[in-house]
Amino acid sequence: MDTLETRELRYFVAIAEELHFGRAAERLGMAQPPLSRAIQQLERRLGVCLLQRNRRGVRLTGAGEVLLHEGRAALDATAAAARRTRRAGGSDSPGGPRGRLVLAVKAAASHELLRKLLDAYAAEPGSAEIEVLPCGICEQEELLRDGRADVALMHTPWNSLAGFDSEALTTEGQVAVLPAGHPLAARETLSLADVRDVPDLPLARWPTHGTYAPGPGPEIHNQTQLAQLIALGRTVAVVPDSARSWLWAEHTAVPLTDAPPVVTHIVWPAHSRSLALAGLVRTATRL
Template identity: 85%
Template sequence: MDTLETRELRYFLAVAEELHFGRAAERLGMAQPPLSRAIQQLERRLGVSLLERDRRGVSLTGAGEVLLHEGRAALDATTAAARRARRAGGADGPGGPRNRLVLAVKAAASHELLQKLLAAYAAEPDAATIEVLPSGMCEQEEMLRDGRADAAFMHAPFDSLAGFDSEALMSEGQIAVLPAGHPLAARETLTMADVSDLPGLPHARWPRHGTYAPGPGPEIHDQTQLAQLIALGRTMAVFPDSARAWLWAEHAAVPLTDAPPVTTHIAWPAHSRSLALAGLVRTATRL
């Protein structure tokens, strides 16, 4: 039997991620005995052992590792399909628009391009309603995969475009965003080496895949927090040049002469058949 039910996958993923039947059962809101029976039945149907059980606890077999990876992708795909179907059918709420697209964008990035795209697309016949969903660093990929977004502005080389269709829209240089009173703020240009290890002014750290890279800089949760910490002289950040749109008077932006260019792409799921999305992409590439 090669067919798996989404219920079975959810059960297995809970156990595989917790590596503890009790915690998995609690997470699923069910008793432990039926969960154990369901996993045993799944193993019998597949004809392989997914979990090793001994006095030390629970661990994954090679087959279990494969199902963990593939099962996550499969559940993400079913969740994404349900979300996009609801949006296409206007089932997001009473009176919701029947034709709606969600565009995920990095907060304050590519601001001018976004404004032009929204204005140009709104003038198209039969244009869908566009909901702009601001997100943190590196969140757009997850939003596309789990169906929270239909399309996203992605920025190479920082964001991965693997598994998506995409079109490049613009390239730009990068700037160092510093406190206005910092000695380097008066410089006309800087290099990456100039800002790599500034005493008392560490780089801000954004979460990537739910975790923060090690380092002395503050952990940043949103754009407002970052703006305030830069203004207070507690951190600095490197951004595409278009980030000038959100700078405060207490900030200074200095071009980085040797930073790699940043290319903004519009990306979407490779399997999409949405006519509204195709229209949005056509408008974006014309710009």
Template identity: 75%
Template sequence: MDALETRELRYFTAVAEELHFGRAAERLGMAQPPLSRAIQRLERRLGVRLLERDRRGVALTAAGEVLLDEARATLDAATAAARRTRRAAAPHSRLVLVTKATGSHELLRKLLDTYAAEPDAAEVEVVLCGIGEEERLLRDGRADVALLHPLYSSLAGFDSEELLTEGQVAVLPAGHPLAARPSLAMADVAGVPDLPAARWPRHDGTYPPGPGPEIHDLSQLAQLIALGRTLAVIPASARAWLWTAHTAVPLTDAPPVTTHIAWPSHSRSRPLADLIRTATRL
């Protein structure tokens, strides 16, 4: 029998992420022996070894790594189903739209204003989040729709439409010599000795190597630029959040950034369909 229960997946995910049965049992609020037995039963049912156990600890096998990815996606989908079902049962239609706090400000304003003028428009709650969080909120059901940038978020598993393609700018401390230039090339901002570029999280949450600071949120980025500790390359529309201590200089050869509106591919929400139609008309 190949069917898996969400309880089994939750148990396995805890062990696979902690790589320690004791910590996983504590995280799950249960005793360790029944957790160990549950994982053993799961391995017997699947006919594969998911974990290697020895005196040094616990490690994932190749099969275990596959199941961890699948389990996370399945648990996210189950959680998302519950959250979206509760929203659908609310007395008034409501959509949750998530976007990066600094991204696509003018586009978002036009979308909300235009959609609100529709006869049967639902209430739209806008959630502004940190770098790379939009995708996670959409996957786990806390959002119905998102404005995503493929440079920072994955569109895998979503339906999407392209809304806007724009250039990028370098954001520098206002007093830096490069800030006085009318335009820059990517080579100009790569490897600046006194101003290492900020490092953004990738799809999997890890950071690329480099000397620049790891950026966890936009307020941190703004402060570090103002202090002369880093620079950032961002979409041109994100200039709306700049401080007087910042200067944005156009980049002549930076790859363009495309904003997508994305939603779960299986969605059958009428209000969501209306919002998507409004977005594509813009």
């Protein structure tokens, strides 16, 4: 029962994503025939049909879909092994090297918490060096999986914590951010239904995995753009309470009664055994 080689997985994932041998081969920097042969060989070794070759292009079989998902996970794990090992380089003591840790945070979220965490951790004796890696909110899970990051600050309900270990740090409510002059801005509280139903203020849309859900509101790319569109009276947004720190004078924040609370978690790969990480998590939960 010979094991799959990462080369084979790389090839198959490329084909499964492109659904085209020629393009996949180009992406892999090789010619098409060896790729064709490699996949045939893979199918023979697994004893399973992975692709349905119609003369016009290629389709995945059920087994092919399984291998696409599982293969991606395996490739991520392999890439993570390489990256984390490189990062741990140099250090020599076999019990607890104080290597670097890469912390992935959604750009501009949890300012306050992040600063407190970094300060408190730096004050710990024997603490590791923390590299902060700002990223979009959907990238964080990928970064943890493929080893570009070791630990992340995530926010439910936007992030899924599935597959990771985590500790909850803070909980906060959400507010609607409206143009200061808008009639709703005078209210003490609002409900989600209130802000969804404003005809002249369509709800802003954030990207999820690079794509936008359909809807009437503007597509938001960054915080500054959102702030400006709200100030111009073009949209309304629902954001965590802590976002009040970056509001403008032309904005009014009104608490939402029925929005789900936002919980900030510190998150890391479940199998991680790094002492530096354990220290960081301990510091975070004590804040």
